[in-house]
Amino acid sequence: MKTKEYQLNLDFFDNKQEDTQKTIFSLANGHFGVEAINPINESINYGTNVNGYFDTGEITYGEKAFGYASEHQTIVNIPSLRTIYIQSLNGTTFDKSMLKERTLDMKTGILTEKFVLENSSGETIQMEVTSFVGQSLKNWYGIEYSFAAGTYVDDIYITKNIIFNRDIKQVETDDPRKQSLVQKVTVIGEQEQDSYSCVIKTQNTNLSLPILLKSADEINLSNYKVSLKKMSKVGYIFGIGDIQENVKNPFLQIPNLDEIKADSISFWKNTWENSALSIDDSPKLNKASLYNMFQLFQSAGRDGKTSLSAKGLSGTGYEGHYFWDTEMYGIPYFAHTSPGIARNLLIYRFNCLDQSRKRASELGVDKGALFAWRTINGLEASAYYPAGTAQYHIDADIAFAVDYYYKATKDNEFIEKYGMELILETARFWKGFGDYNTVDGQRQFEFHTVTGPDEYTALVDNNYYTNRMAKYNLSLVKKYADILKKNNSNKTKELKLTDEEIIDLDQTVKDVYLPYNTDKGIYAQDDSFLQKPVWPFDKTPKENYPLLLHYHPLTIYRYQVAKQADTLLAEYLFAGETPVDQLEREYDYYDKVTTHDSSLSKSIYGIIAARLNRTDETYNAFKDSVLMDLENSHGNTDDGLHVANLAGSWLSIVAGFAGMSLCDDYLSFEYHLPKQFSKLKFRMLYLNNLLEISLSQNSITISLIKGTGFKTKISDTIYELNSENKKITQVVTK
């Protein structure tokens, strides 16, 4: 590991805008995240995001109807842990700050920042801030401040606190991607000289969260006098407890700053061991790739009770909700870098099955489960069903992810305890939701009035992605019933899955209709998409993107225009099923009508471009994807990172450049390294083996670093790697 590649500092950025940087430099550990809020800003009432810590509020509709989601769920705004209040001897406050240096060391998880602070008299001092978050010590955060004289040389008074319930202003917004509900919490706190502990409680969900602030040096939290004669350091420890219904023993043991720091360092050492990645020729893209991975590890819930929200723990956009992103982008990433996280993300879904069964019935399907499109607690929280509940495909996405995780790990215990039920209940939903229709004498199973991944097209029939995924979902029942049988499991009986049902579902698999347009020789996004007029791109000024902020949904929906990969997303998932010439046509066709207004799009286009060996398009899509947040190219990184795309950029490398795909019994690779790179190397896990894949312009090498071995297919040849045969290289002929 080259140290420099793992260090992100201000040099990286053209745009050093504070609101964007607070997101980018956020630290987290799956349980909570701390945005890199300017520490000299007492009035800020946000900046700490606790995974799954949310409140509810009634959704008001202009016009309400049966079965609408009834409550908003919104991640609670907890004030920043980073703020500090500093006064000079004469009482003037150092309330201006200028950031001079900022370095995130991704190899250790330690963030170091240097500020020059100024008071109203124009006097300055220097402040260095070091912060880090515990990883296995998941309830802990440490922050250290060092002060040195500037033009001001006398003593200063520092106060460290955490103030709740500052004036909360609701921001009106037309942008559905922002947080919509700001909540108040009740706080019961105990202030001591060198510590402050409290329990905050949400108003409606009644969830308690214990918080502790403690001086590391047993100094006064308020008005502590620091001499600037020599550089002076003070440290604080924050405890962010587990979310509880009743508070009990919030903090049994309080680690010291060194312990937290050491924990962070050791976590990242182990993590990178399994997932190191390097791209020659482009330090910038290399760093960006590592950054995206760093943030993914930070973002995902690890306890089976929480998941990976659309913005991770770096912001409150999308209200802290979990979407399908977790399964379709997050799970493949974690399955190959930290399978325990992937497992727990799926267990979170398992824990939502009851709510989802109820939801299926509310949507008129009396068997199976329908997962909420966006949620924290498992209940539907989408207040706009055409781009919410109508995205039924989330069910198949979850089943797909279960299957992916299993293929990557062969975790039979997981299938037994959680996976089979997830697959079966989602398959049952599809069976009840779809209907047979006879078209030109052909009896086919169809799905009506659905919205696919492309949110610029809503409420259509037979969305290709949805149908393809539902078909796969249905097919998984027999596959896993067979596996369970082989494992002598009783699970199918417990789930009341009979042979008749298996046969019936398996017949349905064959009958699911996939819309194909003969004229164009491509899969049709849905029954009507290709009949609509193409969006007038030539009349659309640049500033009118993303379209969703500048056009009425009715205007967007009536045109052939896609926000993101839809048909091509399915093509990516079912690699190799579609002939290359058709894939070429599909890429060319859909690319022309896709705005990529969704951050989930570019990486998928990049992967398909890679498979088509379109080297420039692959490279450009990858660049767009990997730099999306670091360059704030979507303009809303302020609200939080685009977490799905973080994983997308990794997939661009692994599934794109290296053409990795997961088969039932082996790991498959196809060589597609763009000509812009001379060498690329990454590590990944597969069936408990640690692999390293190296790509050069004329070869691909797979090495077994740890583990007992596995099968792999490169291009069309299958190899076996094991303790005897630890490395295989295939020379590429272009």
Next chain:
Amino acid sequence: MKTKEYQLNLDFFDNKQEDTQKTIFSLANGHFGVEAINPINESINYGTNVNGYFDTGEITYGEKAFGYASEHQTIVNIPSLRTIYIQSLNGTTFDKSMLKERTLDMKTGILTEKFVLENSSGETIQMEVTSFVGQSLKNWYGIEYSFAAGTYVDDIYITKNIIFNRDIKQVETDDPRKQSLVQKVTVIGEQEQDSYSCVIKTQNTNLSLPILLKSADEINLSNYKVSLKKMSKVGYIFGIGDIQENVKNPFLQIPNLDEIKADSISFWKNTWENSALSIDDSPKLNKASLYNMFQLFQSAGRDGKTSLSAKGLSGTGYEGHYFWDTEMYGIPYFAHTSPGIARNLLIYRFNCLDQSRKRASELGVDKGALFAWRTINGLEASAYYPAGTAQYHIDADIAFAVDYYYKATKDNEFIEKYGMELILETARFWKGFGDYNTVDGQRQFEFHTVTGPDEYTALVDNNYYTNRMAKYNLSLVKKYADILKKNNSNKTKELKLTDEEIIDLDQTVKDVYLPYNTDKGIYAQDDSFLQKPVWPFDKTPKENYPLLLHYHPLTIYRYQVAKQADTLLAEYLFAGETPVDQLEREYDYYDKVTTHDSSLSKSIYGIIAARLNRTDETYNAFKDSVLMDLENSHGNTDDGLHVANLAGSWLSIVAGFAGMSLCDDYLSFEYHLPKQFSKLKFRMLYLNNLLEISLSQNSITISLIKGTGFKTKISDTIYELNSENKKITQVVTK
């Protein structure tokens, strides 16, 4: 005119439920309406509805997007003018009332009611209430109370007032048909001994409404002592001024009670003269038909600034909004019974053109005008666009109504001043909204992502009704340009309508695509309707209707199920264009998948059934339609009358039984009297002629009562009626 037929009293009703009766016995005059609220109910803060007197309030969306309607518009609740406060000598209040008799005399517009009142000591008195509303004296309402002893025989004290801003409670509802916003008004009043005058003002729209309450006998409004020794009568006059931006001279002249009463009597005499109707064999259906007509006359705005709201002035359902009902149901009715009202209803639309041009542009169409789906002030107030703004067909409905009005009146001045611009701006919208598509080598003009009249199917492509109506709308440009040319008008130049545009629009007319299903031999409701599974009617319990209150829109939309006539509505409007065998198939097909959950449906099915000579279906649909409110068969007459259906029941007779349709140069009739009736007679206006049409089981007779004559076609023969030849009878052979 038989007097009895024109009297509606309590005997008519099985269900005398007070909330329904208040709607049914409401009095109105197009300017304001007075619900028949129980007079002994001081705490009521509603009951008076002033046409177009509304306030606005921000629409809150669960998730907002560009171009959404921003403000609710809601008719203001004004307290009932009917309430009175009565005390016995010892101060106990007569606060219980039992309705004993109630008669609405539709020949005069006078409502008479008898109550027995009871105080808390169980003592009773009798009260008779007579009320009436001015018609040409449109700002006036009169009410008289007579008192007589019951078990209580002493003097009573009466107080008559009007109290604003009682505690207003917002009622939460999932039913989109109810009023959603309750508003407060400011009131500046002047109390004198025998009168109270005030101006109320809305909070957001800043609209002033002067109101006057005056004792007819110059007696004290408060605590006036009435002796019960002899029957004692007291009268009050209410003035409901015009809606003003600034109040000036609210009431120049105050009529007395007799003048108001006489005005009502003379209005109804003249009105029935032009529209009398009688059905032999069924006094009940005869009375119901007259009642529906009576309420239509009462409901429609007559000033060009207001229109005909979905509930008329009988209730606040649908917030007092104007919909397409006015044009598609109301205009044909008024065009043949009171053309001046039809004219003013269309002028109201003309006055909304500016807002509608702006709306078109918001919806991405840079030419023409798009009328608001529901509105009072011309701005879109629908908070659910899939069943609101997406019903673009309202544009064509308005153009159709302009054409209908012209065909019924040949009012060239109207076309010059208002009609041509309405037709052109709506046609321009369609041209900009639609797009050419090539299907199987055929270039066709299509309309995408629209909702037709059937609100159980939303956001579909090529809704037959919409396309058919848009096609007609487009065709009207050339028609009226030619008429204006013939009239030597400069209007087309003023509207910048060039010959090129006329030719272009006329070519588009030919290219508009109409979806037809070859297998079934019927017009398809839209591109996808017939491919969806049929709603599981056999699994739907009776109490689950209307579906909209019991199923998520997504569930409803994914099935083949219609709320109301959609394709068949177009078939009704374009009578004779579709071969009878196809019409048979369409009727049979669509009837099976239509719930008639919309009150607009039954009458249209009845008319088509009549044309198909299905006598029982015609009769049953007519019965359902004509009695809908009187029998409260939709269960929500409490919220107001179903005004479109009131007109629908008239159309059932005129366009159904008598098969009347309007051609460019003559009035056409087809004989379809159901066998359940032996004789039926009605009057109507056509080109300034007053006609009487009589149907018996073996003949149809058209008589010219007044006027210089006209051409008529009965079955396939054209006749001319004039001063020489005043009557034509055709014997029917079945």
